[in-house]
Amino acid sequence: xxxxxxxxxxxxxxxxxxxxxxxxxxxxxxxxxxxxxxxxxxxxxxxxxxxxxxxxxxxxxxxxxxxxxxxxxxxxxxxxxxxxxxxxxxxxxxxxxxxxxxxxxxxxxxxxxxxxxxxxxxxxxxxxxxxxxxxxxxxxxxxxxxxxxxxxxxxxxxxxxxxxxxxxxxxxxxxxxxxxxxxxxxxxxxxxxxxxxxxxxxxxxxxxxxxxxxxxxxxxxxxxxxxxxxxxxxxxxxxxxxxxxxxxxxxxxxxxxxxxxxxxxxxxxxxxxxxxxxxxxxxxxxxxxxxxxxxxxxxxxxxxxxxxxxxxxxxxxxxxxxxxxxxxxxxxxxxxxxxxxxxxxxxxxxxxxxxxxxxxxxxxxxxxxxxxxxxxxxxxxxxxxx
Amino acid sequence: xxxxxxxxxxxxxxxxxxxxxxxxxxxxxxxxxxxxxxxxxxxxxxxxxxxxxxxxxxxxxxxxxxxxxxxxxxxxxxxxxxxxxxxxxxxxxxxxxxxxxxxxxxxxxxxxxxxxxxxxxxxxxxxxxxxxxxxxxxxxxxxxxxxxxxxxxxxxxxxxxxxxxxxxxxxxxxxxxxxxxxxxxxxxxxxxxxxxxxxxxxxxxxxxxxxxxxxxxxxxxxxxxxxxxxxxxxxxxxxxxxxxxxxxxxxxxxxxxxxxxxxxxxxxxxxxxxxxxxxxxxxxxxxxxxxxxxxxxxxxxxxxxxxxxxxxxxxxxxxxxxxxxxxxxxxxxxxxxxxxxxxxxxxxxxxxxxxxxxxxxxxxxxxxxxxxxxxxxxxxxxxxxx
Numbered sequence: 001x002x003x004x005x006x007x008x009x010x011x012x013x014x015x016x017x018x019x020x021x022x023x024x025x026x027x028x029x030x031x032x033x034x035x036x037x038x039x040x041x042x043x044x045x046x047x048x049x050x051x052x053x054x055x056x057x058x059x060x061x062x063x064x065x066x067x068x069x070x071x072x073x074x075x076x077x078x079x080x081x082x083x084x085x086x087x088x089x090x091x092x093x094x095x096x097x098x099x100x101x102x103x104x105x106x107x108x109x110x111x112x113x114x115x116x117x118x119x120x121x122x123x124x125x126x127x128x129x130x131x132x133x134x135x136x137x138x139x140x141x142x143x144x145x146x147x148x149x150x151x152x153x154x155x156x157x158x159x160x161x162x163x164x165x166x167x168x169x170x171x172x173x174x175x176x177x178x179x180x181x182x183x184x185x186x187x188x189x190x191x192x193x194x195x196x197x198x199x200x201x202x203x204x205x206x207x208x209x210x211x212x213x214x215x216x217x218x219x220x221x222x223x224x225x226x227x228x229x230x231x232x233x234x235x236x237x238x239x240x241x242x243x244x245x246x247x248x249x250x251x252x253x254x255x256x257x258x259x260x261x262x263x264x265x266x267x268x269x270x271x272x273x274x275x276x277x278x279x280x281x282x283x284x285x286x287x288x289x290x291x292x293x294x295x296x297x298x299x300x301x302x303x304x305x306x307x308x309x310x311x312x313x314x315x316x317x318x319x320x321x322x323x324x325x326x327x328x329x330x331x332x333x334x335x336x337x338x339x340x341x342x343x344x345x346x347x348x349x350x351x352x353x354x355x356x357x358x359x360x361x362x363x364x365x366x367x368x369x370x371x372x373x374x375x376x377x378x379x380x381x382x383x384x385x386x
Numbered sequence: 387x388x389x390x391x392x393x394x395x396x397x398x399x400x401x402x403x404x405x406x407x408x409x410x411x412x413x414x415x416x417x418x419x420x421x422x423x424x425x426x427x428x429x430x431x432x433x434x435x436x437x438x439x440x441x442x443x444x445x446x447x448x449x450x451x452x453x454x455x456x457x458x459x460x461x462x463x464x465x466x467x468x469x470x471x472x473x474x475x476x477x478x479x480x481x482x483x484x485x486x487x488x489x490x491x492x493x494x495x496x497x498x499x500x501x502x503x504x505x506x507x508x509x510x511x512x513x514x515x516x517x518x519x520x521x522x523x524x525x526x527x528x529x530x531x532x533x534x535x536x537x538x539x540x541x542x543x544x545x546x547x548x549x550x551x552x553x554x555x556x557x558x559x560x561x562x563x564x565x566x567x568x569x570x571x572x573x574x575x576x577x578x579x580x581x582x583x584x585x586x587x588x589x590x591x592x593x594x595x596x597x598x599x600x601x602x603x604x605x606x607x608x609x610x611x612x613x614x615x616x617x618x619x620x621x622x623x624x625x626x627x628x629x630x631x632x633x634x635x636x637x638x639x640x641x642x643x644x645x646x647x648x649x650x651x652x653x654x655x656x657x658x659x660x661x662x663x664x665x666x667x668x669x670x671x672x673x674x675x676x677x678x679x680x681x682x683x684x685x686x687x688x689x690x691x692x693x694x695x696x697x698x699x700x701x702x703x704x705x706x707x708x709x710x711x712x713x714x715x716x717x718x719x720x721x722x723x724x725x726x727x728x729x730x731x732x733x734x735x736x737x738x739x740x741x742x743x744x745x746x747x748x749x750x751x752x753x754x755x756x757x758x759x760x761x762x763x764x765x766x767x768x769x770x771x772x
Contacts, residue, residue: 039722043729046714068697068722075698076718084714311454312461328432328470332462333425336454342426343729 002158002200002227004259004280010373014251014278017368020056020259022088022158023198024080027055029259030275030364032266032357033090033283038063039083042288043343043350046085052323052355053362056088058283061151062097062143066134070154078156090283091157093148093190093204095164096232096263098123098132125165127182145189153196161230162190164204169237176208176233183232184220191224200227202261208233209242211249218253228259231279235264243270247277254278268297268360268384272377275364287357291350294338297357301385305349310335323355324348388544388586388613390415390645390666396759400637400664403754406442406645408474408544409584410466413441415645416661416750418652418743419476419669424449425469428674429729429736432471438709438741439748442474444669447537448483451527452520456540464542476669477543479534479576479590481550482618482649484509484518511551513568531575539582547616548576550590555623562594562619569618570606577610586613588647594619595628597635604639614645617665621650629656633663640664654683654746654770658763661750673743677736680724683743687771691735696721709741710734 006018020027034041034049037060041049049057059079064070068082076082079089123132129144145163152160164183167176183206194201203221207213221229231250234243247262254260259280265271266284274282287297294305298318303310313331325334325348337345360380367376392404406413420427420435423446427435435443445465450456454468462468465475509518515530531549538546550569553562569592580587589607593599607615617636620629633648640646645666651657652670660668673683680691684704689696699717711720711734723731746766753762 038726038728039719040726040728040730043733045710045730045733047710063726067726068718072698072718072722076700076716082716082719082722084719312458314462324431324433330462330468332454332458333468333470336424336458336468337426340424340426340449340453342424343429343732344426344431346729347429347431347733 001198004228004257006257008369009256010368011371012374013276015275015364015368015373016256016278016280017365018259018280020088020281022200024086024088024158025055027088027281028365029280030271030361030368031056031281032271032361033058033281034288034354035060035283035285036083036085037285038067039079041354042285042292043347044288044354046083048324048351049085049354050087052351053358054087054354056090056281057085058090058092059155059157060097061091061094061148061155062101064091064155065094065141065151066136070151073154073156078154080156088159089155089157090159090261090281091152091155091161092263093152093161093163094143095130095148096166098130098143099166099168100236101135125182127185129163130165145186146193149190149193153194153199157199159200159202159228160194162187162201162203162226164206164232166206166232166236167208169209171208173208173210173213176206176210177213180206180208180213180217184217187221187224187226191226202226202228202230202259204230204232204263205250205254206233207246209238209246211246214246214249215253218250222253222255226258228261229254230261230263232263234262235284240273244273244277247274247279251278266357268357269381269386271357271360272364272380275368275373276377287353288350291353292346294345294349296334296349297353299380300383305331305335305338305345317352321352321355321359323352325352325355387584390614390643392643394755395642396754397757398760399662401661401750401754401759402642402664402666403751404645404666406474406667408586410472410474410544411441413474413667414751415666416657416747416754417442417667418657418747419444419667420674420740421446421669421671422469422471423671424453425465427740428671428678429733430674430740432469434737435471435740436473438737439744440473440740442476442667443471444476444478445541445543446483447477447480447534447541448487448529450477450541451480451537452522456537459540459542464540466542474545475541475543476545476647476667477538477541477547478649479547479549480529480537481516481534481590482552484516484529485552485554486622487521511568513571515549516551531572532579535576535579539580539585543585545586545588545614546580548573548587548589548612550592550618552592552618552622553594555595557594559594559596559599562592562596563599566592566594566599566603570603573607573610573612577612588612588614588616588645590616590618590649591636591640592619593632595624595632597632600632600635601639604636608639608641612644614647615640616647616649618649620648621670626659630659630663633660633665637664652743654743655767655772657743657746658750658766661754661759662763673739674736677739678732680731680735682720682735683739685766686769691717691721691724691731703738707738707742707745709738711738711741
């Protein structure tokens, strides 16, 4: 029920175009996945997602475990029928959320270097798994690789991920290696309990910004014969040059015939740089989060919709864009909605932003198929102001 | 550019079916108008409104005057192009908002009886008009009948209302009469300055819960030869029997050949009772406000989506409903969205609630045309638990 077929490999870079086939349909790659954390891509309906050409979405195991919980999801035989989305779904393993939600933003660097079993933290890592406190009500849970897979089987995604420990940027070589080794042991346990034939599983490559650890992790996960690879630990505070270098390393270390997912990446320039280094799928809350806050993506860069220059602007966000928002609404109207705190503003901006990234991925794929990816990438990066 | 044609007059009640023709299209009556306070029906897009069969929406002069302001609206030649809604629009005159937003909810009764020129109030009524403080930033404005019409011409609605004073329930006979007399003088001034041929104007009938004042007000406004009538002061705290009795009075006092708008009414049972007494159009924020708070309309009454009995419920809100929400989503999923504070929940609930009222009005119209309105009304009121 799962396969990955390469349609084209670029000559001048690692960029490639292909198709992922899942139990719920095909996904042309490279692809961007909107994030439906709680079985809902924030503010957008399933038909909005279909209309804009979404082929694959991500949902979060940690969040869905806490609410609505596995009993509800099982009653619906999984997330597809629960959220009325009949297309492919990928779930993360919950590891990243446990760690990221367990740390106050301010404390991330400080507390981590003090050791990860600090009593003040909302979680505690053991060999067996991780104790964490629910961010909703403080209840304690023990999440293990086995439980993560069990939850992901209840959710019923088409692609699931092995349980991992994702340390933040700046935690140092020794800790990063320790987390990587644990991730490897957890990957073995995740794969051992995975049962369902209609779910593919990706192993997660960790190793921080250290080339030797990344090489080691890629080699280890490769041996486990998972259906694909997810690359963690590159969107949790790392510098761009480090991310690019690590992706260069992985581009040759990972076997070309299997799909590669770069976790948590979605800024337009990062999509280009990721594809260039052989990444096939991406996920990120960026387009909907930016949209809710009135930050809108254009091919020349982001704009803040509240800028005074838009108050009387009759043009849409982009005249060349054919999304619902751009075909119908002016920048002046969008500004008004945001100033007046009307929910429609966040909806229309999110709609456009997700559409923008999906369209960017379609253009990238088209360029790869025509052997024009490098030219396209250069042109895009030159006009897109970061 | 404006006409009202009666298709059918019920035999056993004042209920009637007809069609309003405006510069932006026809509206079959009786009709319910979703409220687009700030040029947006909260959470719903224009295509949602079209899809569910909305033929007429209301916008608020007071709110649009403060933001985006008339300059922006004029740059777009009116609200239709600004909000991308090409159907008919009605605007209120701003009077109701000035008074209702100027009073803290707690103080409504107390302060009013202390006299309406209380310094603590956010507005002050003069013969010429009313001083009010913006609820956004406290800036002072002087709204007159002339300015109200001027703003409504900038907004460019198909139907506009004369400026009125709408006193709250419980302000007593003397004050109600004073407010009514002022409303009459303001109606004359409103009509005198109205300029645009493609806008119809409705006079507002006031007079509180006093039959003699209502008779007097109806007679006065009737003489002004407006295109129709709006009935104010029946949705600001009055008791239901008073509302019904006053509507009974007006049913015979207002000329049958002109349309009648009951301001601010939208509960299902009130729509039935209004139609029974000759009302043609209604407006209310109820379906979207309820929807945002997880209160959902069904033909057996309202439900609270957070009720535990829905946690595993796979059925939609109503199996007989063919709205987008009911055709795709379960009660369990809706409950999950509300518990998880996902914006999609408010959207799907609002969508259904507005659809529910529009469908109710279509059924009412159908029953009138078939001379079966009384039977339909009785059946509906018996099954709908208030």
